Amino acid sequence: MTTKEIVLQVIDAFDNNDVDKILSFFADDIQWTMKGSTITVMNGKDEVGKFFGGMKEIKMVSSTKDHIVVEGNTAAIDGLVQCKGKNGEDMAMYYADFYELENDKVKTLKSYIVDKKE
Template sequence: MTNKEIIVQVIDAFDTGNSDVITGHMTDDAEWHFLGDQAYIGLETIKKFFNDHKEVKVTSSIKNHIIVDGDTIAVSGEIACTTSKGILCDMYYCDIYEMENFKIKKLISYTVGKKKQSA
């Protein structure tokens, strides 16, 4: 399986809430950085993040670009999620994956909330 094929599986797993597939493609010392917010270091910490956010459900997802440069893959698009309290999160995103031996070593996530259109 190529790095791109792995990341396509990971993207699909994000959309369906399958954290086992996502973390199954990560190294034990993986890092996930939400720029401007916080970082999750180590596979167990990332698994805890998913466990703590089980109620978040993706309601729509569009992938605009998947760009591969060796062991680095960038994915951009749009995503909408809801929480258990019904709060809608509607965002643009760009995720940069750094791969090592066909596993995710580092994930850097950029997100920007969509502005509501004025009438």
């Protein structure tokens, strides 16, 4: 699989709230850094799995993929995600994700997240 095909599969898994599929594309020692109003750094699949465990009530409703740029083993994608929160509230965030792959697995992921203001 190409870098683009792998990243598109990861994004599809996010869109379908498929945590097991997401984790299957992550390296065991993945480092995922999320930057927004706070900064979260997760090291390893176990930490990422625990993060998803705490997010079970939040469900992805839709996402756009405004730009996808791939070069070698890196990819960048941005767009807008819309989710339902645990109390049914609508949430919308702009995102930009930067993927680095090694041996066909996501080794690092940097996510920038900004709440959409009405």
